Amino acid sequence: MLFFTRWKAASILITALVVCAFALPNFFPENVVKNWPSWAQRHIVLGLDLQGGSHLLLEVDTSAVRKEQLQSIDDDVLKVLRQARIPFTGRAVHGSSVEVHITHDTDIDIALSKLRELSQPLSGYLGATGQRSIDVTESGGTISLTPTEPSITGRVRQAVDQSIEIIQRRVNELGLVEPTIQREGANRILVQVPGLQDPSRLKEILGKTAKLDFRMVDLSMSPEQAEQAHPADSEILDGETPGQKYLIEKRVLVSGADLVDAQPGFDPRNNDPVVNFRFNSTGARKFAEATQANVGKPFAIVLDNKVISAPVIREPILGGSGQISGNFTVQSANDLAILLRAGALPAPLTIIEERTVGPGLGQDSINAGEHAAYAGAALVIIFMFLTYGLFGLFANIAVAVNVAMIFGVLSFLNATLTLPGIAGIVLTVGIAVDSNVLIYERIREEVRAGRSAINAIDAGFSRALATILDSNITTFIAAAVLFYIGTGPVRGFAVTLGIGIITTLFTAFTLTRLIVAYWVRLWRPRVVPI
Amino acid sequence: MRLLRIVPDDTKFDFMRFRRISFPVSAMLSIVAIMLYFFHGLNFGIDFIGGTLIEVQTKASPSDLAKMRSTIGSLELGDFQLQQFGAPDDVLIRISEQSGGDEAQQAAVQKVRDALGDDVTYRRVEVVGPSVSTELLAYGTIGLVLAIVAILIYLWFRFEWQFALGAMIANVHDLVLTVGFMSLTHIDFDLTSIAALLTILGYSLNDTVVIYDRIREMLRRYKRMPMPELLNASVNATLSRSIVTHVTVAMSLLALLLFGGQAIHSFTATMMFGVVLVGTYTSVFIASPILIYLGVGAGRAGGAEEPGAPPTAPAAAPVSSRPATPPQRARARRS
Numbered sequence: 001m002l003f004f005t006r007w008k009a010a011s012i013l014i015t016a017l018v019v020c021a022f023a024l025p026n027f028f029p030e031n032v033v034k035n036w037p038s039w040a041q042r043h044i045v046l047g048l049d050l051q052g053g054s055h056l057l058l059e060v061d062t063s064a065v066r067k068e069q070l071q072s073i074d075d076d077v078l079k080v081l082r083q084a085r086i087p088f089t090g091r092a093v094h095g096s097s098v099e100v101h102i103t104h105d106t107d108i109d110i111a112l113s114k115l116r117e118l119s120q121p122l123s124g125y126l127g128a129t130g131q132r133s134i135d136v137t138e139s140g141g142t143i144s145l146t147p148t149e150p151s152i153t154g155r156v157r158q159a160v161d162q163s164i165e166i167i168q169r170r171v172n173e174l175g176l177v178e179p180t181i182q183r184e185g186a187n188r189i190l191v192q193v194p195g196l197q198d199p200s201r202l203k204e205i206l207g208k209t210a211k212l213d214f215r216m217v218d219l220s221m222s223p224e225q226a227e228q229a230h231p232a233d234s235e236i237l238d239g240e241t242p243g244q245k246y247l248i249e250k251r252v253l254v255s256g257a258d259l260v261d262a263q264p265g266f267d268p269r270n271n272d273p274v275v276n277f278r279f280n281s282t283g284a285r286k287f288a289e290a291t292q293a294n295v296g297k298p299f300a301i302v303l304d305n306k307v308i309s310a311p312v313i314r315e316p317i318l319g320g321s322g323q324i325s326g327n328f329t330v331q332s333a334n335d336l337a338i339l340l341r342a343g344a345l346p347a348p349l350t351i352i353e354e355r356t357v358g359p360g361l362g363q364d365s366i367n368a369g370e371h372a373a374y375a376g377a378a379l380v381i382i383f384m385f386l387t388y389g390l391f392g393l394f395a396n397i398a399v400a401v402n403v404a405m406i407f408g409v410l411s412f413l414n415a416t417l418t419l420p421g422i423a424g425i426v427l428t429v430g431i432a433v434d435s436n437v438l439i440y441e442r443i444r445e446e447v448r449a450g451r452s453a454i455n456a457i458d459a460g461f462s463r464a465l466a467t468i469l470d471s472n473i474t475t476f477i478a479a480a481v482l483f484y485i486g487t488g489p490v491r492g493f494a495v496t497l498g499i500g501i502i503t504t505l506f507t508a509f510t511l512t513r514l515i516v517a518y519w520v521r522l523w524r525p526r527v528v529p530i
Numbered sequence: 531m532r533l534l535r536i537v538p539d540d541t542k543f544d545f546m547r548f549r550r551i552s553f554p555v556s557a558m559l560s561i562v563a564i565m566l567y568f569f570h571g572l573n574f575g576i577d578f579i580g581g582t583l584i585e586v587q588t589k590a591s592p593s594d595l596a597k598m599r600s601t602i603g604s605l606e607l608g609d610f611q612l613q614q615f616g617a618p619d620d621v622l623i624r625i626s627e628q629s630g631g632d633e634a635q636q637a638a639v640q641k642v643r644d645a646l647g648d649d650v651t652y653r654r655v656e657v658v659g660p661s662v663s664t665e666l667l668a669y670g671t672i673g674l675v676l677a678i679v680a681i682l683i684y685l686w687f688r689f690e691w692q693f694a695l696g697a698m699i700a701n702v703h704d705l706v707l708t709v710g711f712m713s714l715t716h717i718d719f720d721l722t723s724i725a726a727l728l729t730i731l732g733y734s735l736n737d738t739v740v741i742y743d744r745i746r747e748m749l750r751r752y753k754r755m756p757m758p759e760l761l762n763a764s765v766n767a768t769l770s771r772s773i774v775t776h777v778t779v780a781m782s783l784l785a786l787l788l789f790g791g792q793a794i795h796s797f798t799a800t801m802m803f804g805v806v807l808v809g810t811y812t813s814v815f816i817a818s819p820i821l822i823y824l825g826v827g828a829g830r831a832g833g834a835e836e837p838g839a840p841p842t843a844p845a846a847a848p849v850s851s852r853p854a855t856p857p858q859r860a861r862a863r864r865s
Contacts, residue, residue, distance in 0.1 A: 049793070057662065061633070094557065197652070200643070259836045352632045354639075354657040360587065361653040361793075368791030376785030379776050386534040387774060420722055423786055423794055427801075430782035431733065434775040438740065441771040467743040470688055471736040477680050478732030481724055485673035487666070497729065530533070 002458050009518075012302025012494040012510045016401055019503075023407035044410050046194075047418035048355070050065025050369070052362035053194035057353035058167075058206060060187045063150075065159050066096070069147055072247060073098045073134065076118050077117050077145065086111050090142075097146040101212045104240040105141060115145060122150050141237040156187050156211055159346040164189055169342035170205050189349070199356055201335075210339035212256030213302040214287070215312055216294060218247040237300075240327050246307045248300050253290040262340035264333040267325055273333035274325040277340065280451050292316040303336075355488070369422035376426045378401075380433055390441050390529050394519070395436035398512045402432050406496065415499075418492030428500030431475065435508035439464040444530050453528045461513055468508050476501045536777070537770040545765050547761065548759040549819035556816055560703055563710025570713045575720030576656060578670070580627035580663035582639055586650035591619035598623070598646070605641050616792045620653070632659035670724040677728055678702065681735060689742055692824035697738045700817035704734050708804040715799075722797040730804030733779070737813040744768050746817065749827065757827040761818045772810065780806045 004012075025033045025043040033041055048055050070093045077100055081088050087103040088111075102111050119134035133151035137144050164181055169191065171179045180192040196202065218226075218234040223245040226236055234249050261278045279287055290299070291313050301309045301324055309326040328336070380399070384392035406425060410417060443460030451459060476498060483494035575585050581720035588594070594615075598621060599612050608626050623642070628634035635657050643652075658666075678698065685694035705727055712719055744764040752760060783805070786798040821827070 041754055293654040327629045350632045352659040353662045356655040358653045364789060365793055368789055371789035375789050376782040379781040379785060383778060383781060389533050420725060420797065423790060423797065426782050426786055430779035433778045437771050437774045461702055467740055470743060471739040473684065474681050474735040474739060475732035477684060478677050478728045481673050481677040482728045486721065490725045493725050
C-alpha cells in the first residue's frame with residue numbers, strides 16, 4: 001500500500017496539478033483570461049442566485065399547434081375534393097380529426113385514395129420511420145382524417161425550434177446580455193438572462209404571438225347583425241378600445257410573414273408614434289393587388305386576432321410599404337416593430353415559472369457562501385490538527401487539494417455554481433475528512449494490536465479503503481438521483497456533491513497515501529505519531 | 531504533542547443492551563412524526579404548491595408591515611403571508627396560487643408590483659405555476675423513493691440481504707423523524723429540503739455502512755462470538771471514527787448555519803438535525819441491533835433470539851488470538 005513507483009507518484013501529482021490548474025481562470029480578471037488559449041479559458045459560471053438575473057420557463061401551447069394542424073388538413077381536404085369534383089357535405093373538424101361525408105357512395109374509393117395522398121411519410125433521425133402523418137379511415141360514407149401521434153410530436157418539436165429562434169431574435173433586439181435560450185423537455189423553453197432585474201418588458205415581448213394579418217372589413221352587415229347571422233366567411237374581432245367590434249373577412253390578403261422590415265417612426269401629420277413597414281416582392285405584389293381592387297373601402301390590420309387599425313384605402317399602394325398607426329406610445333411602437341422584425345411565434349407561449357434574483361441578494365449570497373466556506377474550513381483544519389497531529393496536517397493538505405480539484409472540474413465543465421452548490425462544497429470538506437479519519441483510526445487500532453509502525457500504516461490503508469469506497473458510493477447515488485430530479489440551484493448542489501465525492505475518492509486512494517508513503521520513506525519512523 | 535482524544539481507546543460500552551429501549555422509543559417517535567405529518571402538516575413552499583414569493587427591501591427601515599399588509603390585502607389575491615426576513619427592512623411576501631392557470635400567476639405579480647410602486651426594491655421574485663409545481667412535487671417524491679431503492683440494491687450486492695434491509699429500515703426511520711422535525715418546526719419545505727433529505731439519506735448510510743463493514747469483518751474472524759458481543763465490539767471499534775467524523779460534519783454545518791445566510795437556512799437546519807442527531811443515534815442503536823432480529827448470525831449464542839429471552843450478559847473483551855498489547859504504547863511523544 002505504501003509502495004509507489006516513481007511513475008505512479010509522478011502521474012498522481014501531475015493529474016492533481018492539472019485538474020487544479022483548470023481552476024485558475026476563475027481567479028484572474030476577465031481581460032487577462034481573454035488572451036489565453038481557448039481550452040484554458042473554461043471557467044465556472046455563477047448561477048442566477050449568485051449573480052442576479054431572470055429565469056423564465058415558457059411552455060409552448062401544444063393544443064394551439066394541434067388546432068392549426070387540423071385547420072390546415074381541413075383546408076387541404078376542401079382543395080382536394082373540389083379539384084377532383086367530388087361532392088361532399090359536412091366538412092368539419094370534430095375533436096382530433098377532420099371529418100367529411102361523401103355524398104355518393106361510388107365516389108368513396110376515389111375520395112379515399114385522393115385524400116390518402118395528403119398523408120406524408122415521416123422521417124426520424126435515422127431516415128424514414130415507415131409511419132405516415134395522417135390516418136385516413138372511412139365508415140358509413142364519412143371519411144375521417146386523424147393526424148398521427150408522431151406527426152403531432154414532430155410538429156410540436158418544430159414549433160419549439162422555431163419559437164427558440166424567434167425568441168432569440170426578440171431577445172437580441174432588446175439588447176440583453178448573453179441570454180441562455182434552450183429547449184427543456186418536449187415543449188418547454190428556458191430563457192435565462194443574467195443581470196436582468198425587471199423582466200416585465202421581456203415577459204411582454206415573449207408573451208405576444210405577433211401574428212399580423214391584413215384583411216378586408218366586411219361591410220355587408222354590422223357586427224351586431226353578424227352575431228345573429230353567423231356569416232361563414234367572416235368573423236367578429238375586437239378592436240383596441242374595449243367594446244369596439246369589427247366584422248372582418250376570414251380571407252387573409254397579405255400576412256406578416258411577408259414583411260421584410262418594420263421600424264418605429266412618427267406620423268408626419270400629427271407626430272403620433274407609428275410603425276413603418278415594408279413587404280418583400282411577393283408581399284408587395286399581393287398588397288398592390290388588394291389595394292387596387294378595394295380603393296375606398298376599409299381594410300383591417302389584425303394583430304393576434306385584434307384589430308389595431310382599420311384605415312380606408314385611399315389609393316392603391318404599389319410600393320409595398322406602409323404605416324400602421326393607432327394608439328401607440330413610443331415604447332409600444334418600438335416593441336411592435338421588434339415583434340414584426342423577429343417574426344410571429346408559431347404557437348402562444350405561457351410563462352409557467354419565473355425566478356428573478358436582484359443583484360443585492362446575489363452579492364449577499366456570495367458573501368455568505370464565502371464566509372461559511374472559510375469558517376467551515378478553518379474549524380475542520382484546526383480540529384484535524386488537534387486530533388491527529390502530523391497526520392492531521394497530511395489530511396488537511398489532501399482536503400485542500402480536494403477542494404481545488406473540485407473547482408478545477410467545475411471550471412472544466414463550465415458548470416454553474418449556486419448557493420446550495422457552495423453548501424455542497426462545504427459539506428464535502430466535512431465528508432472528505434471522513435476517509436482520512438477512517439484510515440487513521442484503523443492505523444491506531446493496528447498499532448494497539450501490536451503491529452510495527454510501517455505495518456500498521458500499511459494495514460490501516462488496505463483495510464480502510466474498501467470501507468471508504470462503499471460508504472461514499474451511497475452518498476453518490478443520492479447525489480445522482482438529486483441531479484436527475486432537481487432543477488436550478490438544487491442541481492448545482494447535486495453537481496458539487498457528486499464531483500466532491502469523486503475527487504474525495506481520488507485523493508483518499510492516492511494523495512493521502514502518497515504523502516504518508518513519502519513521509520515514511522524520509523523519516524523511517526518506529527512509532528506512528530497518531 | 532498531546533493529541534486530542536475525544537473517545538478513549540478500547541471503549542467497551544454495551545450498546546446492544548439498549549435495544550430493548552431504543553426500538554420501542556424509535557417506533558413511538560416514528561409514529562409521532564407520521565402523525566405530525568398528517569395532522570400538523572408540512573410548510574410546503576411554492577415549489578410544491580405553486581404561488582408567488584417576493585422578497586423586497588423597503589426604503590423605510592424597519593418595514594411597515596401593517597401598511598404593506600393592507601395594500602396587498604386590497605388587491606384581493608386570496609391568501610397571502612407577510613413576514614420579516616433577516617434584516618429589519620427585508621420583507622418576504624408569499625401569495626398563494628391563483629386560480630386561472632399560469633397566466634393568472636403573472637397577472638398577480640404585476641398587480642403587486644403596481645401596488646407597491648417605488649417604496650421597495652425587489653431582491654427576489656419567484657413564481658411557480660400549477661404545472662411546474664405538481665411536477666416538482668412528483669419528481670421530489672419519486673426521487674426519494676428511487677434513491678432508497680437504488681441504495682437498497684447496491685447494499686444487497688455488497689452485503690447480504692439482512693444488512694441491506696437493516697440499513698434501509700434504519701435510514702428510512704431517519705427520514706421519517708426528520709420529516710417530523712420539519713413539521714414540528716414549520717420549516718419551509720421546498721426543493722432544497724428534498725436535497726437535504728437525500729443528502730441525509732446518503733450520509734447516514736455512509737455511517738451505517740462503515741459499521742456494517744466492521745461487523746462483516748468480525749463475523750468472518752470470530753465465528754463463535756455471540757451476536758450482541760460481536761455487535762458491541764464492532765460499534766466500539768468504530769466509535770472513535772464515528773465521533774470524529776460527526777464532529778467535522780457538524781462543524782461544516784455549523785459554519786453554514788451561522789454564516790450561510792437566510793437563503794439556505796432551512797436546508798442547513800434540516801441537515802444538522804438529520805445527520806448529526808438522528809444519524810448517529812440510528813447507526814448505533816437501530817441499524818446494528820436490528821441485524822439480530824433479521825437473523826444475522828443465527829446459530830451463534832445470542833443470535834436470532836426468541837422473544838422473551840433475557841438479554842445476554844454485557845460484552846466481555848472479545849476472544850482474540852492476537853498478541854497482547856506490546857510495551858510500545860500507541861501514543862507517541864515527540865521528545
